[in-house]
Amino acid sequence: MTSDGHLLEVRNLSKEFALQRSTREAIRRQGQVHRAVDDVSFSLRRGEILGLAGGSGSGKTTLARCIIRLVEPDAGEIKLDGRDVRAAHRRELRELRRRMQMVFQDPYASLNPRMSVGAMLLEAGRVHHRPGSENGEAFVKAVLERVHLSATMASRRPRELSGGQRQRVAVARALAVDPELLIADEAVSALDVSVQAQLLSLFLDLRDELGVAILFVAHQLAVIAEIADRVAVMNKGRIVEIGDTATVFHAPQDDYTKALLAAHPHPDLEGRRAQQV
Amino acid sequence: MSSLLEIENLRVDFGTRSQPLTAVKDVSLSVAAGEIVGLVGESGSGKSLTCRAVMRLIDQPGRIAAGTIAFEGRDVLAMSEKQLRDFRAHEAGMIYQDPFSSLNPVHRIGRQLAETLSVNLGLGRAQARERAIELLDGVGIPDPARRALSYPHELSGGMRQRVMIALATASEPRLLLADEPTTALDVTTQAQILDLLERLRADRGMAVLLVSHDFGVIARTCDRVAVMYGGHIVETADIATIYTAAEHPYTRALLQSVPELSSAGHPRRRGGIPGRPPELGEELAGCVFKPRCAFAEPDCAEVEMTLRAVGPAHESACPKRPLAAAASARVGAGAGAGTDAGAGGSGKAGPESVP
Amino acid sequence: MSAVDLVPGAGAPIVPAPSPSPSTGSWPRRIARAVRGMPLQAKVGAGILLFLVLLAILAPLIAPYGQNQLDFANLLAGPSGRHWFGTDAEGRDVFSRTLYALRLDLAIILFVTYIPLPIGVLVGAAAGWYGGVVDAIVARIADVMIAFPFMVLVIAVIAIVGPGVEGVLIGVPIVAWALYARLARSEMLVMREQPFMLATKALGYTDRRAILRHAIPNLMRAALIYSTLDMVVNLLLLASLAYLGLGAQPPNAELGSIIADGQNTLLSAWWVATLPGLVVVLFGIGAGLLGDGLSDGRRHGGSV
Numbered sequence: 001m002t003s004d005g006h007l008l009e010v011r012n013l014s015k016e017f018a019l020q021r022s023t024r025e026a027i028r029r030q031g032q033v034h035r036a037v038d039d040v041s042f043s044l045r046r047g048e049i050l051g052l053a054g055g056s057g058s059g060k061t062t063l064a065r066c067i068i069r070l071v072e073p074d075a076g077e078i079k080l081d082g083r084d085v086r087a088a089h090r091r092e093l094r095e096l097r098r099r100m101q102m103v104f105q106d107p108y109a110s111l112n113p114r115m116s117v118g119a120m121l122l123e124a125g126r127v128h129h130r131p132g133s134e135n136g137e138a139f140v141k142a143v144l145e146r147v148h149l150s151a152t153m154a155s156r157r158p159r160e161l162s163g164g165q166r167q168r169v170a171v172a173r174a175l176a177v178d179p180e181l182l183i184a185d186e187a188v189s190a191l192d193v194s195v196q197a198q199l200l201s202l203f204l205d206l207r208d209e210l211g212v213a214i215l216f217v218a219h220q221l222a223v224i225a226e227i228a229d230r231v232a233v234m235n236k237g238r239i240v241e242i243g244d245t246a247t248v249f250h251a252p253q254d255d256y257t258k259a260l261l262a263a264h265p266h267p268d269l270e271g272r273r274a275q276q277v
Numbered sequence: 278m279s280s281l282l283e284i285e286n287l288r289v290d291f292g293t294r295s296q297p298l299t300a301v302k303d304v305s306l307s308v309a310a311g312e313i314v315g316l317v318g319e320s321g322s323g324k325s326l327t328c329r330a331v332m333r334l335i336d337q338p339g340r341i342a343a344g345t346i347a348f349e350g351r352d353v354l355a356m357s358e359k360q361l362r363d364f365r366a367h368e369a370g371m372i373y374q375d376p377f378s379s380l381n382p383v384h385r386i387g388r389q390l391a392e393t394l395s396v397n398l399g400l401g402r403a404q405a406r407e408r409a410i411e412l413l414d415g416v417g418i419p420d421p422a423r424r425a426l427s428y429p430h431e432l433s434g435g436m437r438q439r440v441m442i443a444l445a446t447a448s449e450p451r452l453l454l455a456d457e458p459t460t461a462l463d464v465t466t467q468a469q470i471l472d473l474l475e476r477l478r479a480d481r482g483m484a485v486l487l488v489s490h491d492f493g494v495i496a497r498t499c500d501r502v503a504v505m506y507g508g509h510i511v512e513t514a515d516i517a518t519i520y521t522a523a524e525h526p527y528t529r530a531l532l533q534s535v536p537e538l539s540s541a542g543h544p545r546r547r548g549g550i551p552g553r554p555p556e557l558g559e560e561l562a563g564c565v566f567k568p569r570c571a572f573a574e575p576d577c578a579e580v581e582m583t584l585r586a587v588g589p590a591h592e593s594a595c596p597k598r599p600l601a602a603a604a605s606a607r608v609g610a611g612a613g614a615g616t617d618a619g620a621g622g623s624g625k626a627g628p629e630s631v632p
Numbered sequence: 633m634s635a636v637d638l639v640p641g642a643g644a645p646i647v648p649a650p651s652p653s654p655s656t657g658s659w660p661r662r663i664a665r666a667v668r669g670m671p672l673q674a675k676v677g678a679g680i681l682l683f684l685v686l687l688a689i690l691a692p693l694i695a696p697y698g699q700n701q702l703d704f705a706n707l708l709a710g711p712s713g714r715h716w717f718g719t720d721a722e723g724r725d726v727f728s729r730t731l732y733a734l735r736l737d738l739a740i741i742l743f744v745t746y747i748p749l750p751i752g753v754l755v756g757a758a759a760g761w762y763g764g765v766v767d768a769i770v771a772r773i774a775d776v777m778i779a780f781p782f783m784v785l786v787i788a789v790i791a792i793v794g795p796g797v798e799g800v801l802i803g804v805p806i807v808a809w810a811l812y813a814r815l816a817r818s819e820m821l822v823m824r825e826q827p828f829m830l831a832t833k834a835l836g837y838t839d840r841r842a843i844l845r846h847a848i849p850n851l852m853r854a855a856l857i858y859s860t861l862d863m864v865v866n867l868l869l870l871a872s873l874a875y876l877g878l879g880a881q882p883p884n885a886e887l888g889s890i891i892a893d894g895q896n897t898l899l900s901a902w903w904v905a906t907l908p909g910l911v912v913v914l915f916g917i918g919a920g921l922l923g924d925g926l927s928d929g930r931r932h933g934g935s936v
Contacts, residue, residue, distance in 0.1 A: 055463040056434075068834055094836035102834045104827035112828045114849040123845075124835055162553050163320070170831075177835065192319035192490065197534040197549030204544060219464070222493070222536035227544055246542025263468040264538060265493035 007213050008044040008067070008100070008181055013037055013076030015059075015066055036062040037073070038237035044213050046180065049203070051228030051245065052217040053260070059237040060217045064185045067215070068100055069093070080181070098128050101174035105186035107166035111158040117144075117169050118154030124176040139176075146210075147172045147202060164195035171202065175210075182206070183215045188223060200227050221264055225249055233257045280347075281484050282308040282331065282452055287344035289326045289335060291557065297342065298558040301326050302508035303582065304344070310451065311482040313474070315495035315516075318505035319531075321554045327505070328456045328488045332371055333361060348452070366397040370445030374457040376437035379444060380429040386440050387413070387425025390447065397448050412443040417473055435466035439473065446477060453477070453485045459494055471498045492535045496520065501590075504528045507555045507565035509582045514591040524593035524600055527566045564595070572599035674925025677860075680918030684911070688735040695728035700883045708901045718903035720893060730908045733885040740797060741866045744804040745859050752812025753855050757843050759813065760820025770813065777810035786869070787878065795878050800870060808862070812855055819851050853926070860923030864916045871912065887912055 015037040036059045044050050052060045065071040067078055069085065078085040080096050088096050104110040112120060118140045125133030125143070132139045141151040147168040158166055167187060174182055184203065188196040204227060206212050218224050224231055225245060232242040233256065241254040252258045284306045292298035301323040308314045318324040330341055333353060346353040348368065356364060365371075373379065381389060390409035394400045400408060406425075413421035416439040429437060438458060445453060455474070459467040475498060477483050489495050495502055496516055503513040504525065512525040523529045530550045552569040555561055561568070563578035570577070574597070584592035587601070670678070687694065696716075697703070702723040703715075711718045717726035759770035785807060790799030823829055824847070832842040867887075873879035874888025882889070887908055894905030 055465065070830055070833055097834060097836040102831070104831065106827055110827035110831060112846050112850070115846075127835070127837060127841070164553060173831070173835070192554070193492070193536075194319060194531060194534045194550035195553070197536070197547040198551075199549075200536070201546050201548050204546060220536065221464070222538050222540075225538045225541035226536040226547065244542065249538055249541040260464055261538070263465040265464075265468065265471070265491070265497040266538070 005045055006043040007046045007048075007081060008215070009077070009079040010043065010063075010067065011041045011077040011079075013040045013063065013066060013073050013078065015062055015071060015073045035059075035237045037066060040076070040234075040237070040239055042232055042239060042242060044181070044215060046213055047207055047211045048230065049207055049214045049216055049228045051224035051231035052215060052234065053219070053221055053224050053231055054234035055219060055260070057236075058234040060219075060234050061185055063234070064102070064183050064215065064217050067183065068097055068102060070102070098177045099179050100181040100183060101177060101179040102183045102185060103167070103170050103174055103187040105189055107163040107170065107190060108158075110170045111166055111173075113158055115157075116154065117156050117158070117161075117172075120169075120173055121154070121176045124173050128177045130176065130178060143172050143176045146175055146206070162195075163191050164198060167191060167199055168202070171199075171206075175206070179212060181213045181215065183217070185217045186219065187216075189218060189220065196223070197226075203227060221249070221260060233260065280307040281310045281312075281349060282306075282486070283345075283347040284327070284331070285345045285347070287327060287330060287346065288342045289323065289330055289339055290342040291339045296558075299342070300339070300508055300557055301330070304505070304508075304510055305584070306503055306510060306513070308452065308484050308486055311478060311484055312501065313478055313485040313487060313499045315499035315502040316486060316488045316505060317490065317492060317495045317502060317531075319490055319554055321507070321556060322505040323508040324488045324490075324505045325456050328371075328454050328486060331452075331454055331486070332365055332369060334371070367448045368450050369452045369454060370448075370450040371454040371456065372438070372441050372445050372458050374460050376434065376441040377429060379441050380437065382429050385426050385428055386432070390425070390440070390444060393444055393447050408447075409443075412447055413440070416440070416443045416446075417469070418443075433466075434462050435469060438462065438466075438470055442470075442473065442477075446481075446483065449481060449483075451483060453483055455485055455487045457489055458487070460489070460491070467494065468497075474498060492532065504531070507561070509565060509594060510584060511566065511582075511594045512592065513584065514588070518588065518591050522588070522591075522601075524587050524591070524598060525566075525595045526570045526572050526599065528593075529600055530569075530571070572597065671925045671928055673921050673928070677918045677921025677923070677925055680914060681922060684734065684915055684918065685738060687731060688738045691731040691735040695725075695731045697725040697728040699729055699732045699885045700724060701728070708897065708904075710901070711903055711907070717907045718901065720890075720901075720904045721897060726890070726904055726907060729885040729890055730887070730911055733887045733890055733908065734911060736797075736880060736884060737867060737870055737887050740800060740870060741863050743801060744808060744866055745863050748805045748808035749812050749855055749859055752809035753816040753848060753851055755809065756813035756816030757820045757847055757851055760817040761824055761839065761843050761847065767817070771817065774810040774813045774817075777807050778814065780807065782807055783869070783872070786873065790873075790878050795881055797880050797884075800873060800879060804866060804869070808866075811862070812858070815855060815858055816851050819854050820847060823847055823850060857923050857927045860919040860926070864919045867912060867915060 014035065016033040016035050019032045019034050038059070040059075040063055042050070052063065054060045062071060066073040067085070073086065076086075080100060083092075083096060085093075085096055115123075118136070121140050121143050122133065122136050125139050130139070132142065137154075140154045144151055144153055149165065149168055149172065153161075153165070153169070158169070161169065170187075171182075182203075188199045191199060200223070203214055203216070207214060216224060216228055228245045230243060231245045231248050232239045233248065233254065234240065235256040241248055241252065241257045248257060249261060252261055284304060287301055287304040288299060289301035290297040290299050304323070304327050306314070306316070306327070316324045316327060326335065326339065329335055331346055331348075331353065333341070335341055341354060344354075348364065353361070353364065380386065387406065387409050390412060391402070391405040394405040394408050395402065398405075410421045410425055413425060418424050418436060418439055424432075424436075429440075432440065453474070459470050462470065471494065474485055474487070478485060487495065487499055499516055501513065501515050502519050503510045504519075504527065505511065506527050512519070512523065512528045514523075519528065520532065523532060527550075534547055534549045536547070550569050555565055564570070564573075564580040565582060567573045567577045577597075580596055582594050584594050585596060587593045587598065703719060703725065704723050706715065706719050707723045708721055709715055709719045715725050715727065717730060720726055720729070755770055756774070759767040786800065786803035789803035789806070793799045793802060829842065829846060832846050837846075870879055870886070871888030871891065874886045875892040877889075879888060880886035890908045891905045891912075894901070894908070898905055
C-alpha cells in the first residue's frame with residue numbers, strides 16, 4: 001500500500017491547455033498549446049510541509065488542482081498512499097478526495113455566502129460519515145476548536161466574518177473530513193501580514209497535532225521559508241529545483257531560483273545608510 | 278518647510294452626517310521634493326484613501342470631511358475644477374494596483390499615450406506620437422516603436438504597469454502617487470518596477486508617495502515611512518530607524534509578523550497580532566491599537582492619537598514608549614537586539630479574539 | 633484569475649453590512665429580518681406590490697359592487713363618493729371591476745412567472761454545471777424558445793385551446809422557462825469557477841448536492857430580480873391579449889379589456905380607461921422598485 005512512507009507521489013504529471021488563435025486552427029486542431037504542468041514529479045511524506053513556489057504562470061496552482069483532479073491531468077501518475085488517483089472513479093475518488101483537502105486563496109469567495117458556518121462544517125462531516133457527525137453541535141464545536149474559533153461562530157454567515165476568520169473556517173471545513181493532506185493554494189496570500197502569521201502558525205499546529213501533511217503553494221518565498229520543510233520551485237510548468245528549504249534558499253542551484261531570491265524585496269539598510277551619508 | 282506635499286488633519290468619511298463612518302481619522306503627512314515616502318498599513322487602515330484624497334479621487338459615498346492638502350503651498354481641496362484638472366494633468370500623477378483600469382482595452386497603447394500628451398501638453402499629433410515612443414523607452418519597454426502598436430491585453434502585467442507609469446509621468450509631475458503598484462506583479466517584475474521608480478526619482482527629482490501593505494516593498498524603495506492603523510498614522514520615521522528602533526507597539530508587532538527568507542530551515546512561529554483591525558464604524562476610546570497591544574494599560578483608553586516626537590525625524594503615537602524602555606533595559610544588560618518577544622502575539626490567542 | 637491578484641482585504645465591503653443577523657430563528661422571523669435589511673427602494677416596491685396583492689385577495693370583500701352589477705341610473709358617471717372610479721358605458725362600477733380584474737390578472741401572472749422560474753433555474757443550472765453535450769442541447773432549445781416571437785406562440789396556443797385564460801396559462805410558461813434557464817446558466821458558468829463551488833468538488837460532494845444545495849440558493853437572487861421585470865412584462869402581455877379580445881373573456885373583468893372598453897370614451901369619460909391603467913402603472917412601479925432595490929445589493933466593494 002504505502003511506498004517508502006510517502007503519502008503522496010506524483011510522477012510525470014502533465015497538463016496542457018490549447019491556445020486557439022483562430023477558428024481555422026481550431027477546426028484543424030492546430031495551434032499552440034500551453035504546457036501549464038510539464039512532466040512534474042515529486043513526493044510528499046506524512047506530516048511533511050512541502051512548499052511550492054514560483055511566479056504567476058509557473059503552473060503551481062494548476063498542479064495543485066490536478067492532484068485532486070479539480071482539473072484533469074493529461075498524463076502522469078498520482079498516488080495517494082499507494083492508490084492510483086487518476087484511475088479512481090466515483091466512490092473511490094470521493095474517498096481519496098476526502099483524504100486530501102484544499103484551502104483556496106480568496107477568503108471572500110471560498111465559503112458559500114448562503115450557508116452558516118455550522119451548516120457547512122456539519123454537511124462536510126455528514127457527507128463523509130465522519131464519526132461524531134451525528135451529534136451536530138458537538139461535531140461543529142470540535143472542528144471549530146481545532147482552528148481556534150469559538151462555538152459561537154457556528155451560527156454566523158461568512159459575510160459577518162473577517163478575512164482571517166473566513167480562512168480559518170475554510171481550513172475547518174477541510175479538517176472536518178479528517179484529511180491526511182492539506183493543499184493550501186495561496187491560502188494566506190490575500191490576508192494581512194498580522195493575520196497571515198496567525199494562519200501560518202495554525203498550519204504548523206495542525207501538522208504537529210494532527211500529523212497532516214501540507215502542500216503549501218505560495219508565490220512569496222518568505223512565506224514558504226516560514227513554514228516549509230522542503231520546497232519545490234516551479235518555472236513554466238517544470239520543477240526546476242527541489243530540496244530542503246534552508247538549502248534551496250541559502251544555496252540555490254538553479255538560475256531561476258537565484259533570480260527569485262535576488263528579486264525578493266528586502267531592506268538594504270547598510271546600503272541605505274551609505275547612501276545617506 | 279519646503280514640503281512638496283503637506284497633508285494636515287485629513288479626515289475621510291463614508292456614511293451620513295448623523296452616522297459618519299470615518300475611514301481616515303486625523304492624518305498628517307508631508308512629502309519633500311524628491312523624497313520617496315512609504316505609507317504602510319493593513320486592510321482598513323485608510324492608506325489607500327489617504328493617497329487618493331491627494332488627487333481628490335474619493336468617490337461617493339466617501340467624502341473628504343476635514344483637513345487640508347497643500348501642494349507647494351496651494352490648497353488642493355480648495356481648487357476649482359479647472360485648477361484641479363491642471364493639477365492632475367501636470368503636477369501630480371497616480372498609478373494603481375490594476376494597470377488595466379487606466380488603459381482603454383480597445384485602443385493601442387501608443388495612441389493612448391499620445392492622446393494624453395496632446396491633451397495635457399498641447400503637442401501636435403506627430404510630435405505626441407514621437408514623444409510617446411520616447412516615454413515608453415524611458416520606462417524601459419523594449420522595442421518601443423513596435424510595442425506602441427500593441428493593445429493592453431497583449432502586454433504582460435509588468436509591461437502594463439510600465440505603460441501606466443509612462444502615462445502618469447508623461448507631463449513630468451513633481452509628485453507620483455502609487456497605490457499598491459506592485460501587488461499584482463511577480464516578484465521579479467516587482468523589483469523592476471521599483472527600480473524604475475527609483476530611477477525616475479533620481480533622474481527627475483520626482484517625489485513618490487508609495488502605498489503598500491508589503492513591508493518589503495516599502496523598505497526597499499522608501500526613504501521615510503508612515504505606518505497607518507485604524508485610520509490614524511501611528512508612527513513616522515526613516516526606514517533604518519523603523520527597522521531598528523520602532524517605537525509604536527503596532528509597528529514593532531507588524532514588523533515581527535513579516536515573513537523572512539532567513540527563517541528557512543527553522544520555522545519561527547511568529548503568531549502575528551491577536552485580534553483584528555478595527556472595522557469601519559467601530560469607534561474606540563483612546564488608542565485604537567489598545568485591544569491588541571501587549572503593553573496596553575487601562576489608561577491607554579484616554580490616550581489621544583496624535584504623533585509625538587520621539588527622536589530626530591521620528592514620531593510615534595504611543596506616549597508610553599514601552600519599547601524604548603525595554604530597549605534601554607536591554608542595552609543596560611548588554612544583550613543584543615533582534616530576538617525579543619516584544620509586542621505582538623505569542624502564538625495562540627483566545628478563540629474569540631482570533632482575527 | 634492569477635494567483636497574485638488580491639490585495640489583503642480586497643473583497644471586503646467598504647461600508648459594513650447592517651448589523652449582522654444570526655441565521656437562527658423561525659421562518660417568519662428570518663423573512664422579517666431579510667426584509668428589514670433590504671434597501672429602501674426595495675421596501676417601497678415590495679410595499680406597493682403587497683398592497684396591490686391584498687387588494688386583489690380581498691376584492692370580494694372590499695368591492696362595493698359586483699363585477700357586472702349594473703347601475704342604470706349612473707351610466708358613464710364620473711368618480712364620486714358612490715363610485716370611486718366612476719362607471720362605464722354599461723353602468724358597471726369601474727373600481728369594483730378593477731379590483732376583480734386585478735385579482736384575476738395577479739393570479740395569472742403569479743402562475744406564469746413563478747411556475748416556470750424553478751423549472752428554468754434548475755434546468756439552466758444543470759446545463760451550466762455539466763457543460764458539454766447537456767449544456768449544448770439545453771442552450772439551443774432555450775435559444776429557439778426565446779428567439780420565437782412570443783406573442784405569435786401564445787396566440788397559436790390560444791387558437792388551439794380557444795380564447796380565455798387557459799391559453800395564456802399554457803402558452804407563456806412554454807417560453808418563460810427558457811428565459812430563466814438562460815439566466816441561471818450564465819450565472820452558473822461564472823459561479824462554478826468560484827472557490828466555494830470548487831470546494832464542493834474537492835469535498836467529494838455529488839453534483840446533485842453541489843447544484844441543489846450550493847449553487848441554486850445563490851442563483852435564486854438573480855432569478856428573483858429578473859422575475860420582477862418578468863411579472864410586469866406578463867401583465868402587459870395579458871393586457872395586450874385582452875385588448876385584442878383573446879384573453880379573459882367577458883363577463884370576467886380583466887385589466888386589459890377594461891382599458892380596451894374605455895378606449896372609445898377616452899375623451900368624454902376618461903376615468904374608464906385611465907384609472908385602471910394607473911393601477912397597471914402602479915404595479916409596474918412597484919415591481920421595478922423592488923427589482924432595482926434587490927439588484928443594488930449585489931455590488932462588491934474595493935479596498936480601504
